[in-house]
Ligand code: SF4
């Protein structure tokens with residue numbers, strides 16, 4: 119046979135799974151969309167579209183800028199900046215000034231990711247780094263919550279704009295921190311249901327537990343994330359709530375617990391690689407979150423709970439799995 | 448039906464429908480065979496013939512003193528025209544005996560084995576297996592007589608016949624089980640007798656239902672307790688350590704062999720070859736291979752004399768319908784890419800695959816998704832080992848058990864970042880072993 123052809127000589131395996139990095143990122147992005155759209159609908163697009171779009175554009179832009187300045191190949195193709203941008207955008211209260219998401223995106227991408235060496239190298243979740251820096255720098259802006267008048271929880275709302283019919287308000291966690299859970303339950307007896315469906319004041323993407331859980335179920339179904347980190351995270355929160363004699367279910371539904379536990383703590387790069395490590399990571403991140411809410415100076419502890427445990431991940435990754443052929447003693 | 452399996456691993460699309468229903472076809476004697484002097488795990492052979500000698504089919508043409516080695520037999524009758532370097536499917540080039548067919552079809556047979564195998568001496572059987580040139584036909588080509596010879600102080604209580612055939616595309620073992628079940632069981636009896644085991648298992652992946660039902664019926668007539676075990680269709684179910692764990696719940700210790708836990712694992716096709724030798728007196732001179740992939744005109748399962756060059760096999764299958772971009776000897780997970788149609792079939796050849804696309808994936812940095820850790824059947828941290836290999840931190844890689852890796856390819860397969868993890872790990876292993884042999888320390 120004299121057919122001439124050249125064959126490719128690459129090492130085995132010669133077949134590879136279909137899933138690649140951009141697809142992983144796309145799935146996470148899609149999973150966040152229901153909660154995103156609900157946030158826009160509930161707070162009104164005038165207050166929410168800006169922060170979300172600007173934070174997306176800022177993350178993409180700063181990553182491109184970094185690649186350009188340091189003469190690296192453009193890395194936007196991995197689509198991870200989209201996920202960071204969306205997660206950051208969802209953590210803003212509605213109606214923040216336009217420059218805040220821009221600064222936040224820059225911080226998240228440059229400080230949170232690129233300075234560590236880019237995708238896969240960072241210790242801390244970039245979106246949470248952005249959120250933490252903004253929260254510490256502009257605490258006032260980052261904790262002024264507005265909502266349409268009909269949905270406010272506290273009676274003392276101050277009308278921001280009669281046109282938009284929104285008033286400043288306290289979040290459920292704010293009220294329960296200041297006046298106790300009993301007071302909140304008194305103000306709104308159906309608070310757990312409102313938290314579940316998402317008709318409460320809060321950050322744009324954190325309010326609807328139901329839609330966030332739907333997104334998470336989608337990720338589980340597509341085998342993008344595992345169940346273990348969120349479950350142990352919620353266990354940690356619930357345990358502290360029980361110790362504090364508060365309603366554990368309330369603490370799971372309130373604030374960013376579900377957004378953080380299902381979408382931020384599960385970030386591949388900043389969570390441990392072994393089942394054992396993930397258990398410890400999730401549980402303690404939940405405990406710290408609960409402790410901050412209970413004893414700390416802030417009403418919400420998700421950001422720092424996860425960031426603190428991010429720092430422990432390199433240590434947790436040194437716990438080797440059991441060796442094949444050597445039974446546990 | 449309760450399926451048994453091992454922890455971790457990965458579900459692959461089996462892609463066996465191209466050939467699973469096709470009966471074994473004998474391709475007959477080729478005009479020429481090329482027999483490389485190294486086609487088993489162990490010491491390379493020395494030729495017993497020289498250029499110009501006339502040999503018969505079944506005549507021993509190469510052997511060596513070493514214990515871990517299996518002799519080689521002429522697979523056609525003809526004249527030795529050369530002993531020279533030739534394309535080798537896994538070693539680039541290696542010395543090989545080239546025999547031209549003389550059309551005489553002369554054969555040299557041994558005495559068939561007596562029927563009362565259970566009364567034969569096991570030492571005699573081990574020697575008989577070695578003389579037949581038997582090696583594991585699943586791919587690793589480990590000499591069979593070594594497997595069934597436990598060192599002093601070790602006892603083998605169980606023989607496992609491996610019919611998992613977990614590599615996608617390959618169906619040769621499947622066809623052997625369907626078409627030659629009696630020969631397989633005869634071979635199993637010989638193997639059991641040779642190592643002195645008390646019981647046997649036949650592990651078959653659940654996607655080969657006809658084999659499961661067939662053997663469940665036949666094992667009732669076995670003289671030793673034999674059980675057919677349906678296994679989950681999961682890769683690498685056919686790996687020795689994994690099939691032992693699935694069937695017996697025993698784990699082979701690091702660096703150990705199956706006989707350290709009292710087990711011998713043999714491929715079903717090895718058993719069939721042994722059974723055939725017992726019946727017909729012909730040593731290992733041919734084997735069944737699968738030819739598949741979208742480029743070949745007629746895919747199928749072929750019985751080919753050892754040493755047949757790939758060119759002849761392609762011609763027998765009607766040539767190519769598409770130009771192949773990748774030719775693989777073996778399965779897609781562990782097989783070796785080939786550059787030439789001149790490579791011969793060796794004892795470890797389970798098949799040839801012809802793909803029109805190279806199936807490569809764009810590479811990204813590791814995103815630490817943990818899929819390689821969740822998939823590794825040896826409980827390793829492939830992402831970490833690959834990194835240590837990249838930085839040449841070989842001592843640390845050894846501490847992190849890099850030598851436990853069995854190069855199954857699962858980690859590279861699952862990685863969404865397309866990192867060739869198995870390749871990095873293989874390099875580290877090779878370097879560590881080289882340094883150990885060379886006595887180099889740091
Ligand atoms: S190739 Fe080695 S490291 Fe990779 S999955 Fe297989 S055994 Fe584990």
Ligand code: SF4
Nearest residue numbers: 813814816817819862
């Ligand atoms: S599968 Fe690939 S991307 Fe995921 S942790 Fe392993 S090496 Fe990294």
